[in-house]
Amino acid sequence: MFPRFALALTVLLCVPFSHGYTYEQDVYAINYLYLALGFPLLPGWTAFGGDPCNDNWQGVQCVNSNISAIILNGANLGGELGDKLGNFTSLITMDLSDNQIGGRIPESLPITMRKFFLSANKFTGRIPGSLSGLTLLSDMSLNDNLLSGELPDAFQTLTGLINLDLSDNNFSGQLPPSMEGLSSLTTLHIQNNQLSGTLDVLQDHPLQDLNVENNLFSGPIPAKLLNIPNFKKDGNPFNTSIAPSSLPPPPTTFPFSHAPAPANSFRGPTQNGGLPSEDNNFSIIKAVEYVGPGVILLAIVTLMVILNVSKWQQKKLKDEGIHRGQVVRKDERPEEPQISIDFIKPNKGDKVLGESTQRQEYNFNIQRTIAHPMPQLIEKDTVNPVVTGKKFLRDPAEILNPPTSVAPFSVASLQQHTNSFSEENLIQDGSLGPVYLAEFPHGKLLEVVKLDNKNSDLPGDEFLKLVKTISEIQHPNIVELVGYCMDFGQRLLVCKYFSSKTLFDVLHSDDVGVKEKLSWTARIHIALEAAKALEYLHEGCRPPIVLQRFESSNILIDDDLSVRVSECGLTSLLPSGFVTQLSGTRPVFASYDAPEVSDSGSYSERSDVYSFGIIMLELLSGRKPFDSSLPWAEQHLVRWASSQLHDIDALIRMMDPCVDGQFNVKSLSRFADIISRCIQQGSEFRPPMSEVVQDLARVI
Template sequence: MTKDLIFIFLICISLFALEANAQIDQSGFVSIDCGIPQGSNYTDVATGLQYVSDSGFIDTGSNATISSEFHSDGLEQQLYTLTSFPEGKRNCYTIRVPEGKGKKYLIRASFLYGNYDGKSQLLINFDLHLGVDFWTTIQIVNASVPLYGEIIHILSSDFVQVCLVNKDRGTPFISALELRLLNTTIYKTTSGSLQTFVRLDLGSTATQLVRYKDDIYDRLWWPYNNVANTISLSTTSTIDNTNSYLPPSKVLSTAITADNDTDGISLWWEPANSTDEYYIYLHFAEIEANHVNRQFNIYFDGELYEGAFAPEYMSVTTILSTSALKTKDRHQISLNKTGNSIRQPTINAIELYKVVKQIINPQTNDLDVEAIMNVKSTYGVKKNWQGDPCGPVADIWKGVTCNFDGDLPTIISLDLSSSEIQGTISPYITSLTNLETLNLSSNQLTGEVPANLSQLAFLQELDLSNNQLTGKVPANLAQLPFLKKLYLKENSFSEKIPEELLAKSKNGSLDLRYDEFRPPKASNNLSAGALAGIIASVVVLGILALLLLLWFIIRRKKNKKGEQIIKSIDELPDDLSLKKLISVTGKITGTERTVQSPNIALELKNRQFTYSQVLHMTNNFQRVLGKGGFGTVYLGYVDNRDVAVKMLSPSSVQGFKEFRAEASLLMSIHHKNLISIVGYCVEGTHIGIIYEYMANRSLDMQLSDRNPNALTWEERLHIALDAAQGLEYLHHGCQPPIIHRDIKSSNILLDDKFQAKLADFGLSRTLPTGEGSHVTTIIAGSPGYLDPDYYRTNKLTEKSDVYSFGVVLLEIITGRHLLGKHDKIYVITWVNGMINDNGDVSKIIDPRLGGEVDVNSAKRIVALAMACVSLEPTNRPAISVVVTIIKQCLRQMIDNYDSN
């Protein structure tokens, strides 16, 4: 076969693409000309599109203009200027679009080097990121050829962030950035986004590409008339282009047809990677008046896709692949005339898109993004505040700490200490509603402390020391339920510290640091009274110092046990096995546990890793998988497999206790539905556990509405069964029985085959033989999943785990969060309300299942879940009964499917 579609590669030299999106009018357009001065907005003469300066979307970069030798009459106005980024690793545009989350956009970035810096550089190479995820690599190989990156992408946020990432291979730059809102019904995929591979106006001999206003979505159509063994056709008549894809009539007015020496048209291309998958869109319109009996077959990779196809006269028909062409070294599209056809096949235009695997890294909560952007603008913060505040993990904003436990990362700590910020305390800070720590110390802040800081309901630490704050300290700060530290020293407050705060300080619930209020002196002369006051103060300070010394001695005695624990860690020899570690440190969560196997010491010894090995397997802790109560979990690689490495925070004594409990437990029990331990590290203060890696992360992530691939009903039941079997083993397969005590959807992990395994055993407890069916212990677990009876009586039983599992079952059934994202109603309350209102179980089933649920099994699972969350423990089924019922439901569902 001839080199029919080598044209794809020729075009790809100048066409670099990602995804497509647009809108019928400019209300869905964002058009940014990079490098033009602020305020110099304009309407493009050629297109009528309104362009604005990029100065309002980014606060870094240098404006530049391409060299005059690269100016030409046909060059788009947006390509004459650019913004370059010689400083910083990551520079990001942040764009808030009027129609954002859930909408489909074509996002296009344009690049023309044009020797703007006079260095005649070639092979400039840098990365583009879309939000927190890698988008593509930009490689400049020709100073005079524009490069375009396009991607068709459904937004997961109201903010679009496009970042240029420096790879030390030349200075990143950008000429234009454009967003085009698309109809959500077009360019559908089964998964992932679409990267433009090629979009061709076939048969056209024009020198300019076709775009807006001819194309209402402002797609770029490249003229191409170099397909072997074809000739061009054209018409001056207007063609009806009114299908959902709306290809421009101007594009449809030209076409190619096979010459008389061949029976068809053949187009082919070779993917850069054999694993690449593609979607095809072919646009046909009959433009020859004498078109009698034109009929042909359409083949994709040798398989008949459309038979005996006859294009409509002066009207468009779009033939598209409903699923991606699978991986192959070479793809081919063939148009072959049928035996009854007189005329040769014809085609007007083609679009090819490469599938970009679904982007799953979540962007920060929109409300937090908007708030922190306003704080950044208010104070003119530079640092590395570019792109998403919480991602990628390696580029989290300096001074910002994020919580990744939920569907969307949230900002829980803001440290702007010693940042040379001025003015009043920004009101936007109170919009960071998840803040636990706020440090604004050692700046030049003035004015009063805002009373609305009391809206930060989760605030634990507030440091405003060493500023120039005046007025009074709000008394309502004492109402913050979790506030433990309040530092106010070295300011100029005009009133005393409120009694409410002083009272909390006196009872020990608040670490309050402040300067004694001193009213302005009436005279500079030192009176006898003042002198007496000074002497009294010295005496008082002496007494306080003595009391502090006594308190310290007493506290040291109380903390002796904790110190011995930490000391024992530091003094452990490198070759000490985990069994010895456990024996040195004593009891685990109040109950003695010993490893049962006589060969366990050797087994544990073989599983020990040095800290240097941990560094090697995690590539110096490069990728964070998550953060928990006592430390951070990293992705690692050892023994030819991925692992998850949980490292204990050196300062976490409680974390060490949980580590100790979890490590000893996992070393002594084994089950297919419990997470397995690969090894551990105990070296000085470096303590960690290495687990098997669970590729599909946690159940709560899979149930999230951010996951485009909703779990099927069958998958959900299998996951529920796996988790229940893991619990059954803990309750009835272990002696003594083990209570997990923290069953929740985020602690149910899924491997690459979606097999579920219970994880996070740091709070687990045993039910010692002979001590009855419960153990009395302090309350521990996760709110919302916690057994109300356990909370009321402090009595922990197997039924406490059953209650938590029932809550998870309700999440599996409904697809709702534990606490509704919008209505803030707990899932148990919501389900109860729905069932009591209409009794229709179908109303509570996750709507993403689209009705593809076996109704009978669903009713039984709902009834089972409600029994599990009964307030009376005796009314809850044993976990073995739960396992039996889920198995029956699965079997019933499969039988129903088979019979249908």
């Protein structure tokens, strides 16, 4: 049995994982769980790689490319859980109840879990103290197992726990003081154990269902508990004036001898007056014969894996030329940034009108710990020895030359504050990946850009160069980067939250009332502020930054009509080969592209100017760059409008009806003249953005 297990472990560690849709860290975690369970016959499951989210593994549920639930109750499973559950990045529900799984509940658990069901199994040992890290937990059932020992004093942080079932085990000792922190607890079943002491720690909870039957609880029952609708208490020595004292400590002498055992004795007393029998000797010899080869084999396998991993990583480091100036080890992990943001939380129910009309300035006080350089890189401390495709999963604490101007965030923290990157927290689908709202305590808001699957393959050193470059972009009309995350191969950018509304949302909303808020003066103001941001990128940055993908959905506006440009420089700064081709997913881009981009794919500052001209046309007309619902001659905004920009009567007819005549004809003519110069077919005829800014300022 043991050699087969060792062989399976060797193959698992040495065979590359397939690179499918499912996030590779989750694939690694579920592969290891499958190994620990003993390779049960589960449809779709495989021990090496695989694609759980795409291939519909039995009992596996996903949100996008992350495994969010494993539900295999009553599946006749055996084995154990292993020690890699903590590697799941977004697991919310684990239901393995009514099986034959044994061993201990592992210390490493997914901190994103909300529902944890292991009832009716054969688990032994204690509940791990790491339970305190499951701060999102709402339901947990560990009943009908062989668990024992005292309950861990680890409940203080579980303020969201609603239902807890620990019944039918062998728990002993008193209820820990931290159970006073279970402020949401409504159902608690702890019957049929050996628990003792009083129930005082439970008296302030909103309990509706409490079962403490068949334990050793004593003392008076708190009056508040007697008001619980469903309170079962039989089988306890209640109503005694003095609680029975705890059991005395075990005797220091052996029961068969009043003298202490000899110092060199390594076996306990036997029925022969303390002398070991021949049967015992034979059993020990047999045990050594069976276990000895297995231990030796495991040591050999482990040594081979470590050597192979070390050689592979050294070769990769040499080939890629990665410089590791500073490495943060696990015991030197930077602290989570402490962020103080004064901001009024928007109403997420309405992404267009949900912004606060009064907003205070952000005040960021970010504290971080910068790791000191290590004299030598120790592979086993910084590399997770699992091959995935053509690269290693690096330890989440490994950071290569981290930038000092922004803060590193842990993926666990970002998962917690984005509700595990849920659809409810999705702000928009950005050009390089989805953007999520991160809600920190006391109304602190950030936004997290989660680079899509292709761009998440960006090497660590290149990603940090990207972070450093973007962090140096500082302008009042550009969204500010404040942090990043590269744990477990993730590539996440953390920015100040400004608004969930884009100019595209407001201009093309079906709600006429929303569009009417954009007066003609407000539209000129928005164009000017966006132009200032583009001028800074082109002429204030060295080297200049070309947006490439500039459209009205990149321009964020709030209820005060302030402007921030998002995703500045992301597309052009990513190395060649890592930029996702967006033509299939965001066809609207083609309507913003300059002619030379469509012809040769050549981007420049002047191609950004062309895109800005299209945005000005949107502001003037209220039309989309391309609208298939219009007659064919009017579908392409530039083609339809370009010939009318110098005809004042045509301009007035072209004006967005929502402006309703509230505009100055002279300013309209000047605005149209700027558009005309920006959308020239030849790039050499388009003005620089500094000139556009000056001209727009004159229009106002």
